[in-house]
Amino acid sequence: MRLGAVADDVTGACDLAGRVVEAGLPASVLLGVPVGAVDVFPSDGPGCAVVALKVRTAPVAEAVVASVGAARSLMSAGATQLYQKYCSTFDSTASGNIGPIADALADVIGATASVGTPATPGARRTQYQGTLFVDGVPLAESPMRDHPLTPMRDSDLVRLLAPQTAARVGLIRWEEVRRGASAVADRVDQAHMLVDALAEDDLDVIAEAVLRRSADRPVLAGGGAGVATALARAEVRAGDSAGASADAGAAALPAVPVTGRLILAGSASAATREQIAAFRGERHLLDPLELADGPRALGRLRDALAAREDNLAPVLVHASPDVTTAQRALGAGRAAAVLEHALSELAAFAVHELGCSHLLVAGGETSGAVTTRLGITRLQIGRQAAPGVPWAVATTTDAGASDAGGDRSGDPRTIAVLLKSGNFGERSLFTDAWEVAP
Template sequence: MTGPWLGAVADDLTGACDLADAVSEAGGSAVVVVGQPTAPPPASDCVVVALKSRTAPRELALAESLAAARWLLGAGCTTLYQKYCSTFDSTDEGNIGPVADALVDLLGGADPVAVGTPATPRVGRTVYQGHLFVGRRLLSESPLRDHPLTPMRDPDLVRVLSRQAGGGVALVDRATVTAGPAAVTVALEAARRDGARHVIVDALTDGDLDTLAEALLAMPGRPLVGGAAGLGAALARVSGTAARRSPGDGGAVAARAVPVVPPGRQLILSGSCSARTREQVDGFPGPRVTLSPVDLDTTSPGAVDAVVAAVARAYRDTTGPVLVTSSADPEQVAASEARLGPGRAAALLEAATARIARRAVDTLGVRRLLVAGGETSGAVVRALDLGTLRVGPAAGPGLPWMVPEGGPALALLLKSGNFGDPDLFTTAWRHCP
């Protein structure tokens, strides 16, 4: 059995699925392992360990990331990848920089260095002169500037990373990238000799990412590679992953090969408060049930029972999906936080949504779930006690349907809040396995 060559430590679940989808799109097979792995990795080209470390306390994020990295390296992964968000979601305290420092130390070697970029052109994320763009706008001018957990007000990634990480931060600009892989390798080696511990690289196109990937794979030593789904896909393309052996001759399983999921009901659970998810909620034409943190805090313990009962009633009148939503605009989120205290509203909603998911699967015949929001997705997957997820068909870039391996017969689309077309809640089901 062929072991994975690419091992990724992801700071949230939806980002892990995004990376696995990108590798699959490049022709490789990929699995997502939820939480700290214990068993040997399944046959696959790429294994992504999905943690909940993006906004976790620093020491917890470091401990979990190091444990996952050691497991991946022990499984034979030759390239270690730090997966973070394509919008570099973090605060000035981290956790992207501190985790990168810890993983660089783990890899060791002479003059260890972390090299990466969040650029993912297929979803409109690009980096130029070290500045991150979301579509045509700087990150600081996009809706991400008001993210409730990681407001991104500075688009200069060199500056942001310098506030988080130890050691110098250098930039390889696009003029160097367009000169080819050899020029990038020379620039990376020069930055390392000059004492840089972290290097951000410009990229505007997938071709730029392929150039960087070729340079990284040829680089002496073993650098830590970091980024979003874009660079991970480039590594898969450049490495020749698409020429893998077939399942019949003992190699990794084929890309997007998933277990069969029996027929069942469809449920949408929306916890993201991003502008795109709110647009998707507003455009959904089917029945919906609203989940309020204030109600969860002030009503009887039967609040979740009432929501499940409302969902059951909705299924009597529709054969399509039902939406349970707690998505709210920034003003509503702020009001809930002010009333309930910092973090309590989010905690109540995550716990309730997870219980609703469990009940829907156990008692309402739900077999297909679309979950919006990274924290919400993590809570749902933990409630369903899912371990390893294989990548199935995609409903759009970074939006793969995932099917558990060796677990309950379910299909899940675990959506980052900012991803997907406005009509995703209606159209995603066409691609469901």
């Protein structure tokens, strides 16, 4: 099996790829829709390629065009199973983008049905009777209720997805999942089917149902990283696989000599706030209101990073936890934009002017901005620092030169990057992640 996944943001792409590597398949992440022919799958065995887009909150038409382009590129490269990766907390609005993308991707492969679930038990996301639970509570009672971009005020997935698509939306309940893959496969027809899952073996049943159903006619698989990981496990069980262990995948990564460690946190999620609070090293605060007032705030941070005597000790730059004040003053879009710009400029300055080798970035939008600013187009996925949070190795391009100037601006550099969803990782991640870095 060659699994081709279209992900709606970069941290979701890394989440999927990291878990697939741990399951035993080699994986890589492409940032943005590939241009021209791409060589993304192993020549002599199965593997996984993920295209990371930035379409979770993009206008529907724009999100669909990018997703279709990514899917066609993956299929042309040899993907045998297409996968739609969306957030395990079902981040969306009344108009999309999960439903419209599912419709479009199904059309690409000639499928009349899709099957999947956001459930990822390893990330404490489960689905039961159509209700999504986050850390044991219904979605609408979790911190996602007040997400600044996609507030989730309903926990019923069928009710959430139905307005986003003209296709029928159905539910396969947990009791049917326990009857086995044949029972699930029999329910997949002419609809977007959301499937209950409480544990990893439920995901294995869903993956087997996808494989059985797709043996007869195309079916779009989708959801969080859980079902994709189960598909990888099924492939590994089916026979010898190239890179069939997490250690093998990580060993393939080139070593990156440590010359600097920088943490950039743009997420306001509860998990990231806890990680910021637990970090005991040097830290600097970014205030969107101050950033919007002119370039002086960013200049002071550049100076502070350049003046550090111990670059090997991790340093944290993080957004103010008080997002509501900035959003009221600037608007949600403007507040997010100034933060993303500042954090991505600091990344370019640290890598190209200060020679920083290791970046840990928290937040999906922030990760997309940083990788774009550094001109990174591909991530080679390695060992996970936490479930769904893998390290990767990437090469910057001259598009990533810092606008601060300097002799090293524009020189391509090989760096280690960890791009994490705001909600992922243990409290001590900002301290512990470096222990398994390439």
